[in-house]
Amino acid sequence: MSSHFDSTVLERELSETLSEKRYQHSVAVGETCVRLQHRYLETFDERELYHCGLMHDIARDWKAAALTHFAEEHHLNLENEERDFAVLLHAPVGAALLKERGFSNPLCVAVRYHTIGSIHMGRMGLLLYIADYIEPNRMHLDDDERASLLLEPTLEALCLRILEAERAHLHSKGKVVTHSGMELRQFLQEGGRL
């Protein structure tokens, strides 16, 4: 299904509501989703895929109290970690906002799981999860690391590399991966395909 939203209108909205940095990130994630689709021969409508990346952090600048309030009001289904770390709520809240505005189900599901990763996130979710991690403004990767990730033969293998890196990073800070992320990692290790 093709997206009926106008990219220019969405970009203008975000440029007026997000910080400059977040806006640049959002555009870059949208563009990276499309680039990944070309690299890995996926077949999503290109405009819809771009909108998925563009809109994924729509609720990222909300205050914790506002996110919590929205999640309660809308009876959102949450993972335990999302109750404990309110910033993670920008994913389910963003997905609910986009759903209300008529964005497609695959797009909303992708946004819903973009922070924690999930076996339920779908292939659009897989593209978004990866793009959010590797987009060129991200300073935690250098060009060599980015290029090496893109040598992975499949999106699943690439996602697994990212999950491993995230796990090592969290571990070094004394934190653990979410249940949903761990389940995804195991699923991909066993050869699962999204």
Ligand SMILES: [Fe+2]
């Ligand atoms: Fe996010």
Ligand SMILES: [Fe+2]
């Ligand atoms: Fe993001």
